[in-house]
Amino acid sequence: MFNLERIRKDFPILSRKVNGKPLVYLDNAATSQTPQHVIDCIVDYYSNYNANIHRGVHTLSQEATDKYEAARQTIQKHFNVKKAHEIIFTSGTTHGINLVANGFSSFLKSGDEIVVSALEHHSNIVPWQMLCERTGAVLKVIPMNEEGELVMSEFDNLLSPNTQLVFVNHISNALGTINPIEEIIQKAHAVDAAVLVDGAQACPHIKPDVQDLDVDFYVASAHKMCGPTGVGILYGKEAWLNKLPPYQGGGEMIAEVTFEKTTYADLPHKFEAGTPNICGGIAFGAAIDYMNSIGFNNIASYEHELLEYATQQLLKINGLKIYGTSKHKTSVISFNLEGIHPYDVGTILDKMGIAVRTGHHCAQPIMDYYKIPGTVRASFAFYNTKTEVDSLVEGVKKAQMMLS
Structure with missing residues (x-):
């Protein structure tokens, strides 16, 4: 059984706060977090x-x-x-x-x-x-x-x-x-x-x-x-x-x-x-x-659910564009807000305790193809929640309001 509540308790860092806010860690493509067992x-x-x-x-x-x-x-x-x-x-x-x-x-x-x-x-x-x-x-x-x-x-x-x-x-x-x-x-x-x-x-x-x-x-x-x-x-x-x-x-x-x-x-x-x-x-x-012990089939199934939910919610934001729309993809969403630099979005999100990656992600030729300086990248792991996705969406809306 995939027990998300139990899994999250395995990761001590997920209980900390950043800038006075509960940590929402969405930079898993850079480095995943470490369970107590390890x-x-x-x-x-x-x-x-x-x-x-x-x-x-x-x-x-x-x-x-x-x-x-x-x-x-x-x-x-x-x-x-x-x-x-x-x-x-x-x-x-x-x-x-x-x-x-x-x-x-x-x-x-x-x-x-x-x-x-x-x-x-x-x-x-x-x-x-x-x-x-x-x-x-x-x-x-x-x-x-x-x-x-x-x-x-x-x-x-x-x-x-x-x-x-x-x-x-x-x-x-x-x-x-x-x-x-x-x-x-x-x-x-x-x-x-x-x-x-x-x-x-x-x-x-x-x-x-x-x-x-x-x-x-x-x-x-x-x-x-x-x-x-x-x-x-x-x-x-x-x-x-x-x-x-x-x-x-x-x-x-x-x-x-x-x-x-x-x-x-x-x-x-x-x-x-x-x-x-x-x-x-x-x-x-x-x-x-x-x-x-969690099972990779369970991991893949849940992360796909997170990806679909996050994609649907983010696309409701006017002026938001997602890069990388293949039908075959994993739980990574790279996006930009029209007229706003991705670094500025990432900085606002950090003030809200939300960790994302901004920049070219050591993949500069991809950014050159799209003719952009970089993206905001939210990458999800099996210990993330839909509530954290909601926090990301609200954070992006706030960044858009502040920076527009």
Whole structure:
């Protein structure tokens, strides 16, 4: 049973006040809030078994290692990964993308082509531009339409025997559009191109099955999924991870070191140089367990209900325009009030205790497409309520009255 009242009690921050008003937290696409279960896991680590992993024979080290590797197995099961060593712990989605981009710089040559989409976060644009600068490869872009959807007929035209890599987000952080990644993966593989999917915005809402998708790489961040900041994962097919060179050198990622030659450790340690975010990895596993205890079908169903309600209520406001109107989207609404800068709206809402995101959301090409400086973005999670939506609507009306 989906018990919203009980769920909200799991999140201590939801009971605080901001500027003397009850907090209405609607910036979940940037960072979700953390339940007490995960907070307790973090406290337990530092209170009872804080130690470095994989290297110690003492009890604390062994306990920490066991918990860390158990978290990897939890993540493996959640994403339906075939082998645990295909899960690489990273500092987050951006780290995972850069790891892959750096590795492919060893394979690409001038004239090769890589494809990204017009809906990407800067983290899934800039590393590929840098890769092209290093290798002479050519970057091509799947265009978008007015509804905030990818023009898939143009994707067909972009693919060629020279296409080596395709990178696309599963869900747009700026618009909430759910991209047809199954179709993208299938078509890319038809020309023997590898595919990386940025799942940062998808994983809080749905449960990706990487084997069913047949995706080559999939990246995600814990802090979007009720976990801590500073930790994420890269999933990669074993064959690709074995082929890619190490991203960083140091301890843990080696098999043997001499001044003449170094040999590298097996997966996953080959890509996990240095002391990792041990507590973060363990807490990531705890966060996934928490979300699964609620159920992703329950989460998706309730968030869709919130999205529909919020969309209906906001569109009643004269002069309000929503950007990203795809039929296939998650619980994100980007909007503007006619003649009012989004930053000013966000500032007024903050005075009322309502947390939203304003700006280009690290997706400036999308804003350039719409010829706007940015948007106000309200992003909903399974612990938000319709009453909070009502507060948002009233806050937007007040901002419009004050700023017009």
